[in-house]
Amino acid sequence: MSTTYSPKASEITRAWHVIDAEGMVLGRLCTEAARVLRGKHKPTFAPHIDTGDHVIIVNADKVVLTKGKASVKRVWRHTGYPGGIKSETYQELLGRNSAQAVYNSVKGMLPHGPLGRQQIKKLKVYAGPEHPHAAQNPVVLEIPAAKAR
Secondary structure (H helix, E strand, C coil): CCCCCCCCHHHCCCCEEEEECCCEEHHHHHHHHHHHHHCCCCCCCCCCCCCCCEEEEECHHHCECCCCHHHHCEEEEECCCCCCEEEEEHHHHHHHHHHHHHHHHHHCCCCCCHHHHHHHCCEEECCCCCCCCHHHCCEECCCHHHECC
16 A cells, blocks of 8 residues: 655755746636646645745736737725725736736635745746846746637
8 A cells, every 4th residue: 555645845846937928818827827836737746735836927018818808807906994895907907017917817826825825925927028037047938828819
């Protein structure tokens, strides 16, 4: 009888991946980023341990939504005060702060608890093509099905 393998903290190696979001569909981009952040692409994945890699997303201002969702789909947030619910369309949010739109979409796809908060710290999103993480030697992560048609 064999036991289930569980990775130890000393055995976990973290790589850096960069994703170019230019022309990509928001949902497909974010699911792939969340998969890498959780570590589901590795054979040593364990759902209770953070085994994921670091992800850098560049060109977040060039991400797209399909079928006119940008002008219809709404983003909700609350100020914390009574009656403080605020909403805006994705078109407004992408125009105002595209990096925040991508960040929040990925965050919603991670576990909601201490593990998810630990995993989201490994995500870096930039609106333009430049990022300050060249010293980490990030590997380009290709997502073939995420391009908009």
